[in-house]
Amino acid sequence: xxxxxxxxxxxxxxxxxxxxxxxxxxxxxxxxxxxxxxxxxxxxxxxxxxxxxxxxxxxxxxxxxxxxxxxxxxxxxxxxxxxxxxxxxxxxxxxxxxxxxxxxxxxxxxxxxxxxxxxxxxxxxxxxxxxxxxxxxxxxxxxxxxxxxxxxxxxxxxxxxxxxxxxxxxxxxxxxxxxxxxxxxxxxxxxxxxxxxxxxxxxxxxxxxxxxxxxxxxxxxxxxxxxxx
Amino acid sequence: xxxxxxxxxxxxxxxxxxxxxxxxxxxxxxxxxxxxxxxxxxxxxxxxxxxxxxxxxxxxxxxxxxxxxxxxxxxxxxxxxxxxxxxxxxxxxxxxxxxxxxxxxxxxxxxxxxxxxxxxxxxxxxxxxxxxxxxxxxxxxxxxxxxxxxxxxxxxxxxxxxxxxxxxxxxxxxxxxxxxxxxxxxxxxxxxxxxxxxxxxxxxxxxxxxxxxxxxxxxxxxxxxxxxx
Numbered sequence: 001x002x003x004x005x006x007x008x009x010x011x012x013x014x015x016x017x018x019x020x021x022x023x024x025x026x027x028x029x030x031x032x033x034x035x036x037x038x039x040x041x042x043x044x045x046x047x048x049x050x051x052x053x054x055x056x057x058x059x060x061x062x063x064x065x066x067x068x069x070x071x072x073x074x075x076x077x078x079x080x081x082x083x084x085x086x087x088x089x090x091x092x093x094x095x096x097x098x099x100x101x102x103x104x105x106x107x108x109x110x111x112x113x114x115x116x117x118x119x120x121x122x123x124x125x126x127x128x129x130x131x132x133x134x135x136x137x138x139x140x141x142x143x144x145x146x147x148x149x150x151x152x153x154x155x156x157x158x159x160x161x162x163x164x165x166x167x168x169x170x171x172x173x174x175x176x177x178x179x180x181x182x183x184x185x186x187x188x189x190x191x192x193x194x195x196x197x198x199x200x201x202x203x204x205x206x207x208x209x210x211x212x213x214x215x216x217x218x219x220x221x222x223x224x225x226x227x228x229x
Numbered sequence: 230x231x232x233x234x235x236x237x238x239x240x241x242x243x244x245x246x247x248x249x250x251x252x253x254x255x256x257x258x259x260x261x262x263x264x265x266x267x268x269x270x271x272x273x274x275x276x277x278x279x280x281x282x283x284x285x286x287x288x289x290x291x292x293x294x295x296x297x298x299x300x301x302x303x304x305x306x307x308x309x310x311x312x313x314x315x316x317x318x319x320x321x322x323x324x325x326x327x328x329x330x331x332x333x334x335x336x337x338x339x340x341x342x343x344x345x346x347x348x349x350x351x352x353x354x355x356x357x358x359x360x361x362x363x364x365x366x367x368x369x370x371x372x373x374x375x376x377x378x379x380x381x382x383x384x385x386x387x388x389x390x391x392x393x394x395x396x397x398x399x400x401x402x403x404x405x406x407x408x409x410x411x412x413x414x415x416x417x418x419x420x421x422x423x424x425x426x427x428x429x430x431x432x433x434x435x436x437x438x439x440x441x442x443x444x445x446x447x448x449x450x451x452x453x454x455x456x457x458x
Contacts, residue, residue, distance in 0.1 A: 052288035063274060069274070134363065
């Protein structure tokens with residue numbers, strides 16, 4: 001076992017009895033293809049387990065601390081446990097420095113990397129649960145993930161960016177934003193859209209993506225930034 | 230509080246400290262409309278919580294007892310925690326005798342009832358968790374839900390009925406089943422399909438449903454029964 005992994009455990013603040021569990025948690029399936037004699041399995045079973053631990057920990061916290069209806073709590077939970085949030089937490093914890101993956105995967109630092117990081121984050125939670133029990137995993141989740149709830153609630157990040165931009169536009173300008181496709185290119189299996197976000201006839205921002213929906217969301221995200229909402 | 234609810238607690242084998250939690254767990258939202266002075270909330274928050282408890286309990290059990298890849302465990306879990314299974318368990322535990330719902334809902338004993346029962350089952354798990362803690366809830370889930378796993382695995386109930394019928398047909402007759410739409414009626418928003426399931430040109434069963442897919446699944450379910458597979 002590399003000395004790396006024990007420094008990672010230190011960084012997480014978890015005194016793992018079995019460091020192999022933590023190492024497995026940062027082992028992406030692609031790593032095994034290039035390292036046939038690697039003694040551990042990849043992290044997908046730990047991810048399966050960690051996902052359920054995370055779900056209960058967050059659900060329990062929301063249930064006990066907020067009297068809101070189930071529908072609202074469900075939205076808040078989704079904002080806490082989605083891939084974007086988990087990959088953000090993973091980066092903060094330095095998971096990227098310890099990820100084991102194929103050379104091919106190593107080169108892709110965009111969306112695919114976020115997905116791998118988010119899954120590793122769940123697997124790490126699974127590893128803590130197996131090694132240290134539920135209470136310790138729950139504590140880890142509170143300190144590293146539930147800590148994001150305050151910002152989620154104050155910035156209404158549980159709304160998707162389009163809904164949030166619309167709510168703010170109506171509140172401040174009394175107007176409903178609209179989206180226009182500015183560019184559509186590429187073959188069917190690899191489309192690219194550029195969409196503009198407008199208030200009345202003023203263009204606020206542009207977004208780009210593989211579908212109109214994703215381009216609109218991107219435009220809304222940028223619009224929120226530009227407006228400082 | 231009715232004496233009923235304490236007999237229900239006895240039936241579940243759980244010594245509730247706070248029986249109101251159990252009563253809330255069997256209170257459907259519709260009941261509050263007709264009983265404005267009812268002192269408790271409906272069961273949706275408990276259901277939100279119980280769903281996450283159930284998920285961890287089942288996930289942990291599968292993780293610890295089976296070395297299978299995550300994809301298989303996910304399918305098995307889905308077969309254990311889906312609405313059909315939960316409503317079946319709820320009926321076996323007599324939940325129906327204690328459900329509080331509107332007169333309107335009381336009349337509907339079909340799919341809508343199953344849905345209400347399954348949700349009440351999750352809410353009951355949530356109530357046990359709040360009142361008695363995780364360990365007791367986990368035990369209850371093992372005794373009443375995970376106990377179904379043996380049959381799920383031996384009868385491959387984690388496959389959808391169409392996949393299962395096809396697998397059996399190929400194994401026994403070396404032939405692939407086919408489906409034919411026998412009847413399509415009703416307006417767009419309220420379609421009704423009747424579909425026949427065939428082996429070669431012999432009709433084995435018929436199924437009915439609001440979409441072709443659902444009618445096919447129903448036909449496959451009946452086909453499995455008829456063939457005694």
